[in-house]
Amino acid sequence: MAPYQNLEEYNISITNEVKDRFSKIIDEIGEDVHRDGLKKTPERAAKAMLFLTQGYRQDAAQILKSAMFKEDYDDMVIIKDIEVYSLCEHHMLPFFGKAHVAYIPNGHIVGLSKIPRIVDVFARRLQVQERLTHDILECMNDTLKPKGVAVVIEASHMCMMMRGVQKQNSVTTTSGFRGQFEKIETRNEFLKLISSDLS
Ligand SMILES: Nc1nc2c(ncn2[C@@H]2O[C@H](COP(=O)(O)OP(=O)(O)OP(=O)(O)O)[C@@H](O)[C@H]2O)c(=O)[nH]1
Numbered sequence: 001m002a003p004y005q006n007l008e009e010y011n012i013s014i015t016n017e018v019k020d021r022f023s024k025i026i027d028e029i030g031e032d033v034h035r036d037g038l039k040k041t042p043e044r045a046a047k048a049m050l051f052l053t054q055g056y057r058q059d060a061a062q063i064l065k066s067a068m069f070k071e072d073y074d075d076m077v078i079i080k081d082i083e084v085y086s087l088c089e090h091h092m093l094p095f096f097g098k099a100h101v102a103y104i105p106n107g108h109i110v111g112l113s114k115i116p117r118i119v120d121v122f123a124r125r126l127q128v129q130e131r132l133t134h135d136i137l138e139c140m141n142d143t144l145k146p147k148g149v150a151v152v153i154e155a156s157h158m159c160m161m162m163r164g165v166q167k168q169n170s171v172t173t174t175s176g177f178r179g180q181f182e183k184i185e186t187r188n189e190f191l192k193l194i195s196s197d198l199s
Pocket residue numbers: 088089090127128129130157159160163164165
């Protein structure tokens with residue numbers, strides 16, 4: 001990769017490179033990349049792809065560390081129904097759904113918004129749902145060092161819906177548990193809380 005003076009120069013350069021490749025793809029599928037509606041499409045697609053993969057250029061641990069606060073609270077903290085949009089690494093098609101993340105603090109709590117932020121950091125990469133689940137779990141575990149952490153993701157995969165096996169209603173659930181969530185009672189309490197709407 002060429003040496004860049006600054007981030008802006010890098011962003012312009014990489015956008016141009018990806019844009020040229022989208023231009024070639026549009027041409028290869030038999031379209032006219034110069035017609036009015038498609039003129040700006042390679043650039044738009046390049047910007048969209050770089051947005052959807054910006055997680056490679058972000059540091060999830062640093063995001064958590066930037067908002068950790070000393071606190072004695074040592075019960076379960078759950079953020080549920082976090083929207084997830086990712087790209088499957090096999091077809092580069094979207095998979096999307098919800099993540100539920102819980103932890104039991106061990107002297108430190110973390111700013112609540114930082115949890116959806118790290119979900120996005122790992123989701124905005126080429127992923128499989130299993131690794132996405134573990135990336136979030138391990139980052140929480142290693143950085144926050146809580147008494148326990150749990151992650152559940154429920155997602156639909158476009159590569160199974162609009163092509164391939166073409167199943168419109170199947171949902172894939174993945175989960176990971178560390179520390180106190182490995183105990184069946186704690187895990188069950190978490191699972192019960194994420195499936196209730198408390199109404
Ligand atoms: N485990 C796992 N598999 C995934 C995920 N996203 C997509 N896949 C699967 O990756 C597999 C790739 O299989 P291949 O046989 O190499 O690809 P393919 O010929 O396009 O497969 P089909 O989708 O069955 O047509 C498919 O079974 C997809 O359903 C994911 O997040 N986790």
